[in-house]
Amino acid sequence: MPRRADPERIAQKREQIAVEAGRLFAAQGYDRTSVAEVAKAVGTSPASVFYYFEDKASLFRAVFERDLPAAEALIARHVEAPDPVTAILDVLDALARDAADPSASGMLIELLRRAGDDPELLAVVGRTANVLREGLAALISRGITEGAIDPDLDATETAAWLQAIVDATYLNARPGHSPHIELHRTVLGYLNPPQGRQEEPNG
Amino acid sequence: MPRRADPERIAQKREQIAVEAGRLFAAQGYDRTSVAEVAKAVGTSPASVFYYFEDKASLFRAVFERDLPAAEALIARHVEAPDPVTAILDVLDALARDAADPSASGMLIELLRRAGDDPELLAVVGRTANVLREGLAALISRGITEGAIDPDLDATETAAWLQAIVDATYLNARPGHSPHIELHRTVLGYLNPPQGRQEEPNG
DNA sequence: GTCTATAACGAGATAGAC
DNA sequence: GTCTATCTCGTTATAGAC
Incomplete structure (x- = not known):
């Protein structure tokens, strides 16, 4: 009844x-x-x-409206963490967690495809992406201040690039293959101050 | 007539x-x-x-059948280059060249989407991807032999990951934004022997 | 070899009973 | 609130004239 x-x-x-x-x-x-x-x-x-x-x-949009609170919670959980680089890796790990699931991969593809046709959808996922980007950028800025991240990097641009790399792990998903190792090595290699990669600026 | x-x-x-x-x-x-x-x-x-x-x-498949000879030519042009790391960067640059074009980005998405539905399409792009992966893997192997690339890396796995990074440049495409700087820094940071990133294995 | 015309089908969305 | 029935439209693909 x-x-x-x-x-x-x-x-x-x-x-x-x-x-x-x-x-x-x-x-x-x-x-x-x-x-x-x-x-x-x-x-x-x-x-x-x-x-x-x-x-x-x-x-279709309703599926993604559920992501915003999850993103806010994820950032809130890590933004005050003691070590910013570890926090960045943890956030990216969480975002890449579903990458092995082929249906999650399919959903990302559909999202990218539909976002071009549906401005409202673009706004919905844009809000979520902004929360994540700003959270990552804050961690990157702190890492730069603390000397753990190359100060030549732009925090926001770098955050966007890290998000793109996470998305790429979804597109490259293979069953039984976790992207974590590659992801960590890539991120650390990218963020690190340029020790060893280039010569001393002024010998 | x-x-x-x-x-x-x-x-x-x-x-x-x-x-x-x-x-x-x-x-x-x-x-x-x-x-x-x-x-x-x-x-x-x-x-x-x-x-x-x-x-x-x-x-739709016809659009991608044109890519195979281009990929073969690209690899052939670089596989014998004197410096393997430079050659890898050149190949990836060429692959990422179209990333700034938003329609190329759209085409990548359509490809990923359709590949799941059309086995013949999967075969077509698989051939192209294999040519690129094997060419890159050969360059990586040479780089390892010459001491310019971390010997702990698996050449084929790494080649596949670099292809995913190129895809990430497409996802990060914005008008007026060239992906080359991020791409180079990412690849060099990933391939380099682990100097500076980790401590000596046995103090 | 290229056209006009159309068949055959399934989609999203609506009307109106209950 | 939820149903059955249907409307309308656009799609892929084909038939057959020329």
Whole structure:
């Protein structure tokens, strides 16, 4: 016996549809997943899905709206850490954690693809990306101050580049292969002050 | 006055259609680009396009079939270079050259997306990627032998990772931003023997 | 070899009963 | 709130004239 207009129940159903849609979008892609399939997976009709979501695009966006609080929590957990370089590695590890999962890889690809067509989606993921970039940039700045990171690096540019490298680990995902070792070596090699890589500036 | 059954003319027309299709696929994506649009762009009819290509998927593949000879030539140009590390950087620079072009970035995404659905496409790009990976691995091996690259690295794994880094430059593409500086610093920091990054193995 | 015309199909979205 | 039924549109691909 469904209570009438129960807002909690509505939110629950929305969530359920979004989760099921996310699964299908990741596995098959956006265009190749019909709203009818999503409805079937959740045990309802297409019309019902359109009751909870304005259109198919907003259904896709819902999957990524869940990422923002997670990103904020991740940064909050590490921004005050004693060693900034270790904190950067921990954040990147967390971001790359799902890289081995092929469906996560598929979802990133769909995201990159749809972001060009849907400005609202771009705004949603842009907010999440900004939180991560600013958090990483703060850690990088602190690492520079403490002498652990090359002062010639621009904190924000470097943060963006590290994010791109994490994304690349998703695109290069192979089952049973964890990107952590390569990721750590890459990041440390990039951030380190240029000892050994170049000669002393003024002999 | 079209000559009848002129094979050169056929190849030319195929090429023309493939080029126009590549432009549209990169800008709009595979699913959102209809064969009718491609036909219009090339000044002909959908039926004519289907005369030159078996189906839409083979039209997409044609765009990437052109990459294999280019990859082979690129590797051949650098595999005998005197300094392997410089040669690696030159190859990666060439691969990242198009990263600033946003349509090239879009095409990479469409490729990743379609490769999961089209085994023949996967084979086509797999051949190109293998040529590049093996060429890079050969240069890495030589760099290890000559002491310029950390001997703890596996040549083939490292080559694959460098390819992923190149992909990252595409993901980080912004107008007016050249990826070369980040790319060089990343690659050199990764390949270098571990001087300065870690302590002596046995004090 | 290239066209016009259209077949065959499935998509997103809506109407209106209940 | 959720359903059945359907509308409308665009897609790939083909048939057949020329």
